[in-house]
Amino acid sequence: MTDERRKFKRESAEARKEALILATLELVAENGVRGATVRGIAERADVTQGLIRHYFSSKEELIIAAYEHHMTAMTDQTFAPAAGVDGTALARLTAFVNASLTPPVVDPRSIALWASFLNKVQQDPQMKATHERTYAYFRDFLEGLIAAALEEAGRPAAPARLRQLAIACNAVIDGLWLEGGALPDAFAPGELADIGRQSVAAITGLNLEQEAEKT
Amino acid sequence: MTDERRKFKRESAEARKEALILATLELVAENGVRGATVRGIAERADVTQGLIRHYFSSKEELIIAAYEHHMTAMTDQTFAPAAGVDGTALARLTAFVNASLTPPVVDPRSIALWASFLNKVQQDPQMKATHERTYAYFRDFLEGLIAAALEEAGRPAAPARLRQLAIACNAVIDGLWLEGGALPDAFAPGELADIGRQSVAAITGLNLEQEAEKT
DNA sequence: CGAGTAATTATGCAAGTGTATAATTTCTCC
């Protein structure tokens, strides 16, 4: 029979690290980075605090690992839907906007995490690098989608113009993402994505609505 | 002769409160709410920590006062330029977009403060109320400007449509504000305002550029 | 000018913080 009285179970390093990182993200979202105490994280992950030191040489290191985990999850959730569409560039652009403005990307917890990490991001060089790389990746990807969709529509744009369009569309998406997460009850389901598509359409002159109706 | 050796100077309650609030905002922007310690704030304001308790019954109360101070300053900076224009509605809308996307509204410190306060805002009812009131005020004002400008142009919009336009324009402004503050070196001076006007123009169908050139 | 009063400083305390180290427990492998 299994010994129910055993005091703990040994887990693989990967599983434990993952559990600790998830617990960290929960607490950072709830109470900020400084509010995510080592003891609180350990309790949330159902271990004792000493174990954290066994897998991460400091709280700082755990925070950095949690941040990179979150950023990776966010970009994956955003890019996967667009990458999965193998139709026209316009279809991929539409899928990208939709994915950016629906759960799980739009979520109070994501905004809370983004806000909680911001201070550290601006001070820690490693986190700053991760942040800038993610932002650039996101915007370049969007710029590529817009460029392809415009060419497809027979009216290609010059690089300077493309840059502006990407910044503007990125801003709409970010702004809607922010508002949707900060005031979850202020918008009906799908409303943010609707407004996002309409706005990107207005800014670029592309017709994202007919594309959205195809699905 | 003045006694240079006197250990402190008595100030009016208003001056001291203001000084403490400003010191608090500095530290909150730098280190987050929990990182803004009572001792740190006192040092920054050149007083001893006991004095804080004399003017604010708790750190919580000081934080709330600092948040409301900041929100008031932000809205004032944003609304004053638009209110000062007594020309067409289009001119006021243009001034509003410009003010929202140039310093001192666009500023790394403002974004840092916004992010640092977010956690508390979502948990403390009083701060939450302030936040929602400010957001609603901002968006309603923008919606009013858009409505007036559209009527002026001879193509008034229905309420539902107006709501969507206001949300979209608000999102562009917020998104650009965010990006400008989070990556201050990524944009040339005036670039954000340019893109903001173009985007609002594209979304609403109004011509903000000819309006901007008049000044 | 001198006493009273309020502003300000000085000091102390209990709880919470990250981290270091020692003591246990579980699991693997021969």
Place this chain on the structure above:
DNA sequence: GGAGAAATTATACACTTGCATAATTACTCG
């Protein structure tokens, strides 16, 4: 099944935190 090693817990420490209270200091007003 039992020794060895690694995972996990247990305990301790120095430091910081917000808050309370007592001791000073500066200014006001008769």
